[in-house]
Amino acid sequence: MGMTDFRSGLVLSVISLVSIGYALSLPQGITNMGVLQPGVFPLFISIGLLIFSIILTIQGLKGKKKQTEGIGQFNMISLLQNKSLLLIAGIFVYFTVVLFLGFLVSTIIAVFISIHFVFKHKLSNSLFITLIISFGTYFIFQSFLNNKLPEGILLTGIIQ
Amino acid sequence: METIQYLVGGLANTFTFQTLLYLIIGVLVGQIVGILPGLGPVTGLALLIPMTFGMDPIPALVMLTGVYYGAMFGGALTSIMFNTPGDAAAVVTTFDGYPLTKQGKAGLAIGTATIGSTLGGLVSAVLIVLLAPLVAKLALAFGPAEYTILIALSFLLIIGLASKSKVKSGISALLGLMLALIGQDPITGTPRYTFGHFELLQGIDFVVVALGLFAIGEIISSLENYKEMKDQKVGKVTKIFPNKQEFKQILGPIRNGTLIGFVVGLLPGAGATISSFLSYSIAKKSSKSPDSFGKGNIEGVAASESANNGSVGGAMVPMLTLGIPGSNSTAVLLGGMMILGLQPGPMFFTNYPEIAWTVIVSMFVGIIILFLMNTLLLRGFIQILRVPYSILAVSIIILAFLGAFSVNRSMFEVFLMGAFGCLGYFLKKNDYPLAPLVLTLVLGGLLEQNWRRALSISDGSYIAFFQSPISITLLVIGLLVIVIPIFKKFSKKQSGGKEINV
Amino acid sequence: MKRKKRLSFVILMVLLCLVISGCSSNANGESAKKSKADFPNKPVTIIVNTNPGSSVDVMARKVASIGEKYLGQPIVVENKPGGDGAVAMGYVLNQKNDGYTLWAGTKTLVGALNTTLSHYKVDSFQPVIRIQDDPFALGVSKDSPFNNLDDLIMFAKENPGKVKIGGFGSTSAHTFAAYEFMDKASIEMTWIPFDAGSDGITNVMGGHIDVAHSNPSTMKQFVESGDIKILSVASEERLTDFPDVGTYKEQGIDFVDSQWRGLFVKGGTPNDIVNVLHDALKKTMEDPEFIEYMKTSNQYDGYMNPEEFQNSIQKEYEATKAIVEKNGIGK
Numbered sequence: 001m002g003m004t005d006f007r008s009g010l011v012l013s014v015i016s017l018v019s020i021g022y023a024l025s026l027p028q029g030i031t032n033m034g035v036l037q038p039g040v041f042p043l044f045i046s047i048g049l050l051i052f053s054i055i056l057t058i059q060g061l062k063g064k065k066k067q068t069e070g071i072g073q074f075n076m077i078s079l080l081q082n083k084s085l086l087l088i089a090g091i092f093v094y095f096t097v098v099l100f101l102g103f104l105v106s107t108i109i110a111v112f113i114s115i116h117f118v119f120k121h122k123l124s125n126s127l128f129i130t131l132i133i134s135f136g137t138y139f140i141f142q143s144f145l146n147n148k149l150p151e152g153i154l155l156t157g158i159i160q
Numbered sequence: 161m162e163t164i165q166y167l168v169g170g171l172a173n174t175f176t177f178q179t180l181l182y183l184i185i186g187v188l189v190g191q192i193v194g195i196l197p198g199l200g201p202v203t204g205l206a207l208l209i210p211m212t213f214g215m216d217p218i219p220a221l222v223m224l225t226g227v228y229y230g231a232m233f234g235g236a237l238t239s240i241m242f243n244t245p246g247d248a249a250a251v252v253t254t255f256d257g258y259p260l261t262k263q264g265k266a267g268l269a270i271g272t273a274t275i276g277s278t279l280g281g282l283v284s285a286v287l288i289v290l291l292a293p294l295v296a297k298l299a300l301a302f303g304p305a306e307y308t309i310l311i312a313l314s315f316l317l318i319i320g321l322a323s324k325s326k327v328k329s330g331i332s333a334l335l336g337l338m339l340a341l342i343g344q345d346p347i348t349g350t351p352r353y354t355f356g357h358f359e360l361l362q363g364i365d366f367v368v369v370a371l372g373l374f375a376i377g378e379i380i381s382s383l384e385n386y387k388e389m390k391d392q393k394v395g396k397v398t399k400i401f402p403n404k405q406e407f408k409q410i411l412g413p414i415r416n417g418t419l420i421g422f423v424v425g426l427l428p429g430a431g432a433t434i435s436s437f438l439s440y441s442i443a444k445k446s447s448k449s450p451d452s453f454g455k456g457n458i459e460g461v462a463a464s465e466s467a468n469n470g471s472v473g474g475a476m477v478p479m480l481t482l483g484i485p486g487s488n489s490t491a492v493l494l495g496g497m498m499i500l501g502l503q504p505g506p507m508f509f510t511n512y513p514e515i516a517w518t519v520i521v522s523m524f525v526g527i528i529i530l531f532l533m534n535t536l537l538l539r540g541f542i543q544i545l546r547v548p549y550s551i552l553a554v555s556i557i558i559l560a561f562l563g564a565f566s567v568n569r570s571m572f573e574v575f576l577m578g579a580f581g582c583l584g585y586f587l588k589k590n591d592y593p594l595a596p597l598v599l600t601l602v603l604g605g606l607l608e609q610n611w612r613r614a615l616s617i618s619d620g621s622y623i624a625f626f627q628s629p630i631s632i633t634l635l636v637i638g639l640l641v642i643v644i645p646i647f648k649k650f651s652k653k654q655s656g657g658k659e660i661n662v
Numbered sequence: 663m664k665r666k667k668r669l670s671f672v673i674l675m676v677l678l679c680l681v682i683s684g685c686s687s688n689a690n691g692e693s694a695k696k697s698k699a700d701f702p703n704k705p706v707t708i709i710v711n712t713n714p715g716s717s718v719d720v721m722a723r724k725v726a727s728i729g730e731k732y733l734g735q736p737i738v739v740e741n742k743p744g745g746d747g748a749v750a751m752g753y754v755l756n757q758k759n760d761g762y763t764l765w766a767g768t769k770t771l772v773g774a775l776n777t778t779l780s781h782y783k784v785d786s787f788q789p790v791i792r793i794q795d796d797p798f799a800l801g802v803s804k805d806s807p808f809n810n811l812d813d814l815i816m817f818a819k820e821n822p823g824k825v826k827i828g829g830f831g832s833t834s835a836h837t838f839a840a841y842e843f844m845d846k847a848s849i850e851m852t853w854i855p856f857d858a859g860s861d862g863i864t865n866v867m868g869g870h871i872d873v874a875h876s877n878p879s880t881m882k883q884f885v886e887s888g889d890i891k892i893l894s895v896a897s898e899e900r901l902t903d904f905p906d907v908g909t910y911k912e913q914g915i916d917f918v919d920s921q922w923r924g925l926f927v928k929g930g931t932p933n934d935i936v937n938v939l940h941d942a943l944k945k946t947m948e949d950p951e952f953i954e955y956m957k958t959s960n961q962y963d964g965y966m967n968p969e970e971f972q973n974s975i976q977k978e979y980e981a982t983k984a985i986v987e988k989n990g991i992g993k
Contacts, residue, residue: 008590012331037348041341049335052331053331087380092578094561119548119550150565202713206713209715484861484864507886
C-alpha cells in the first residue's frame with residue numbers, strides 16, 4: 001500500500017499545485033456587489049486537495065515499512081504483461097475504429113474478435129453471440145430509441 | 161371528504177381500459193430505460209412525449225408519470241447485477257447490491273430492492289395525498305443558503321462513510337469537485353478548466369463518469385482475474401424474497417429511507433441523489449452491523465432504493481402544486497404536461513382536480529403493476545447472470561459506449577468515458593471509495609452556485625448561512641456528525657477499549 | 663437439433679436486419695436535387711435543440727401538426743439537444759440549403775452568437791418566420807414594497823447593488839435583458855442566475871431575492887393565486903391578460919424585449935423556397951387551432967416576415983454585443 005500511496009500522493013500534490021496555479025489565473029476575490037469571482041471556489045478545492053495529498057504522501061511514507069500488500073509495482077515488464085492494460089488499449093482501439101467504420105460494423109468486428117479469439121468461445125457460438133449483441137443493441141438504440149449512431153467517416157462516403 | 165370523493169373518481173379513471181393500457185406502457189418503458197445504463201427517465205419521456213400528441217390528457221399524463229417512477233424502479237437492476245448504475249440515484253444501490261451478486265445472492269438483492277422500491281413508492285404516494293398542500297411551501301423555504309448547507313452536509317456524511325481511509329475518501333470527494341468545475345462558470349459564464357475545448361464548455365456529464373468509473377472500471381479489474389470469474393455462476397436462484405428475519409432487518413431502513421426520500425425529494429435540485437446517500441449513511445449508522453455495509457448488506461440496498469423511489473412522490477409535490485420541476489426528469493415531465501395543454505402550478509389542483517387525482521391514484525396502481533411485473537420477471541432477469549462473464553463484459557462495454565454516446569450524440573463523451581474507466585480501475589485497486597467522487601461531481605456545481613448566490617444575496621456576508629431556522633438546524637446536525645465520532649473515539653480510548661474501524 | 667434451430671434463428675435475424683436496414687437506407691438515400699418549383703416534394707424536418715416538452719418544442723410540434731395541410735408535405739420534428747443548441751445548429755448547417763431542414767430557434771441564438779457560439783455569424787441562418795413573442799417581465803412577491811417600476815428604480819438608485827434580481831442563466835437572453843434594463847434606467851442591481859426560470863420565481867416567493875426576471879406566461883398562475891405581482895412588461899403595449907400592468911415604456915424606460923421563437927433555415931437558401939415556407943407557416947399561424955394553442959399556453963403572436971425578422975435579429979445582436987462587452991459577461 002505504502003509505496004503506491006506515497007507516489008499517488010506526490011502525483012496528486014503536483015496536480016493540485018497546477019490547479020492552484022490555474023485557479024489563480026482566474027479572477028479572484030469578491031466584487032463590491034458581493035459576487036464571488038469564478039476563481040475562488042477552484043482555489044479553495046485545489047488547496048483542499050493539496051492538503052489531503054500531502055497527508056496521503058506522509059501516510060504512504062509511514063506505511064512503507066509495514067508494506068501489507070504489494071500492489072503497484074510499476075515496471076516495464078509487468079506493464080506489458082498486464083491484462084488490464086491490454087484491455088484498456090483494446091477498448092480505446094474499438095472506440096477509435098467506430099470513428100472510421102461506424103458503430104455497427106466496428107461492433108461486429110470487436111465483439112467477434114473478443115469473444116472468439118480472446119475468450120475462445122466456439123466459432124458458431126461466437127457468431128451467434130456477435131450477431132445478437134451487435135444487431136440487438138443497434139436496433140434498440142437506432143430504431144427504438146431513435147438515437148442516431150455514428151456511421152463512420154469511411155462508410156458514409158461509400159453510401160452517398 | 162372531498163379528497164375521498166376525488167380518490168374514488170381517480171380510481172375509476174385509472175381502471176378504464178385505455179388508461180390502464182397506457183399506464184402499463186409507461187411503466188414498462190420506464191423500467192426498460194431504467195435498466196439500460198446511461199439512459200434514464202429523461203430518455204423514456206423524450207421517447208413517449210411525441211406519442212402523447214393529440215391524446216387524452218389523463219391516459220397521456222398517467223403514462224408519462226409511469227415512465228418517471230418506472231425508471232427509478234428499473235435503475236436498481238443493472239446496479240445490482242453489473243455494478244452499472246443508470247443514474248446518480250442508483251449509484252448507492254451498487255455499494256451493497258453488487259457485492260451481494262458476487263456472493264451469488266443477486267436474487268435476494270433484487271428482491272430486497274423491489275420491496276424497498278415498492279414500499280418507498282407507495283408510501284410516498286400516500287404522503288402526497290396527505291401532505292401535498294402543507295409541504296409544498298417547504299420547497300420555498302429552501303433558499304441558496306439552506307441548499308449550500310444541505311449539500312455540504314451530505315458531502316460530510318459520505319466522506320464519513322468510508323471505513324478504510326478518510327483521507328482517500330476526502331481525495332475522492334475533492335476530485336469529484338474538481339471535475340464539477342470543468343465548464344462554464346454557472347454565475348459569470350467564464351469558461352474554467354476547459355483549456356479551449358469547446359466540448360467541455362457544458363461540463364462533464366455525470367453519466368459519462370459513472371459509466372466509466374463503475375462499469376468500465378469494474379470490467380477491467382474483474383477481467384484481471386478472469387480465470388476466477390469464469391467459474392462464477394449464480395447457481396440456483398431459489399431465494400428472491402427475504403425471509404421473516406431479513407424482512408424485519410430491512411424494515412427500519414425502508415421506513416427511514418422513504419421518509420428521507422420524500423422530504424428531500426420535495427426540494428428542487430438533486431433530490432433523489434442526496435436522499436439515497438443520506439438514507440444509506442443513516443442506515444449504516446443505525447445498523448447493528450455497520451461493518452458489513454459495502455460488503456453486501458441488504459439493509460444498504462433497501463435504504464437506497466426506498467429513498468430514491470420515495471423521492472419521486474416528493475418531487476411530484478412541488479411540480480404539481482407550484483409548477484417547479486425539481487430535476488431534469490420532472491422538467492421534461494412538466495414540458496409533457498404543457499404539450500397536453502395542462503399548466504401545473506398553484507391552480508392545478510383547483511383547475512383540474514380530476515386529472516391531478518387520477519395521476520396520484522395511478523401512481524399506486526402503477527407501482528403495484530411494477531411490483532408484480534418484477535416479481536414475475538425477476539427469475540428471468542437473473543438468468544442473464546448465467547451467461548459467461550466474458551460475454552456479459554463485452555455487452556456491458558457496448559452498452560456503456562451507447563450510454564455515453566447518447567449523452568450528446570458525440571464520440572467525445574465515449575473517449576472521456578474510457579478515460580474515466582482507467583481512473584476508476586486505478587482508484588478501485590488502491591482502495592479509494594468511488595461514491596464520494598460521484599456525489600460531489602453531481603452536486604458540486606449546485607454547492608458552488610448556491611454558495612455564491614447566498615453570498616451575492618447577503619452582499620458578501622457569511623451571516624447568510626446562520627439566518628434561518630433551517631440553516632441552523634442543518635448546521636447543528638453537521639456539527640454533531642463531526643463531533644460524535646471524535647467523542648466516541650476519545651471515550652473508547654479512555655476506557656481502554658479496542659477501536660476496530662473508524 | 664438445438665444447433666440447427668439456433669442457426670436458422672441466426673439466419674432469420676440476419677435477413678430481418680438486412681431487410682430493415684435496406685428499407686431505411688432507401689428512405690434516407692433519396693437525395694433532393696429537384697427544381698425549386700415543386701418544393702416541397704418530400705417531408706420537411708424541424709430540428710429542435712431541446713428535449714421534447716420545452717416551450718420551443720411544443721411550438722414546433724404544433725406547427726408541424728397544423729402546418730402539414732398548408733405545406734402539402736408531412737412535417738417531422740426531431741430533437742437534437744446538447745451544447746446549448748450547438749448540436750442542433752451544427753446539424754442544420756451541415757445539411758443542404760434546400761429548405762427541407764428547419765431549425766426552431768429562440769432569442770437564445772442572439773446571446774449564443776455573442777458568447778459560446780461566436781464562431782457562427784448572424785447570417786449563418788436565414789430567418790423564415792417569427793411566430794411567438796414572449797415579452798420579458800419583472801415580478802415581485804405579494805409582500806414586496808415595490809408596486810411599480812418607479813418604486814423599484816427609486817430604491818435601486820439610492821441603494822446600488824442592493825436589489826437582487828434573479829432569473830434564468832448567466833449568459834441567457836434574460837441576463838442580457840436584465841443588464842439592458844439596468845443600463846437604460848441607469849441603476850445597479852445584482853443579477854442572481856438560476857438554472858431554471860421558475861427558480862427565480864420561487865426564490866422571490868420564498869423571500870430569498872427581491873425581483874424575478876421572467877415572462878408573463880410563466881408568472882400567470884402565480885399572479886392568479888396571488889403570490890406574485892408583476893411590475894412591468896417589456897412589450898410595446900399592455901397585454902390583454904394583464905390590463906393593469908404597465909409597460910416599461912409608459913413607466914418611462916424605453917425598453918422592449920422578448921423571448922421570441924421562430925423558424926430558420928440554413929443561410930443561403932434560395933428566396934423562393936424561403937417564401938414557400940413562410941407562406942405556408944403564416945397560414946398555419948392563422949389557423950384557429952393554432953390561435954387556440956397560443957391562447958392556452960399564454961403565448962403572444964410575434965409574427966414577422968423574413969426581412970423584418972432578419973433586421974430585428976441584427977439589431978438585437980448589436981445591442982447584446984454592446985452589453986456583453988460593457989459588462990464583461992462570459993469572459
